[in-house]
Amino acid sequence: MEHPDRAAPGATESPPLTVYVDDWRQRATIRDREDRWSHLLADNQVELHALAAQLGIPRRGYQRHRRSAALNHYDLPESFRLKAIELGARPVTWREMGRLTREWRRAGVPPDRPGPP
Secondary structure: OOOOOOOOOOOOOOOOOOEEEEOOOEEEEEOOEEEEEEEEEEOOHHHHHHHHHHOOOOHHHEEOOOOOHHHOEEEEEHHHHHHHHHOOOEEEOHHHHHHHHHHHHHOOOOOOOOOOO
């Protein structure tokens, strides 16, 4: 009997997509909310938006970076950061996040297509 978690022989698996949340925790006030803020990024924008939606973050919270699509992100207050981790986001240090985004930029992350807010 074939194990359900294993790929069939000869099948190729695509690399797992991951959403990351850093430990930046910068104190700031955004829209009258004073908190410690971190960043939610992903190696796939569809997955990033899906997790943001699960957290209840409106699409207007998505920040497109002017220099590189690899830096597009959502800002997260601390309570949302913890919830993102519960939902499967991988916690990383802000230094690790910097390394990841450099790798994505070198790999030529395609520009994000403008979509509805």
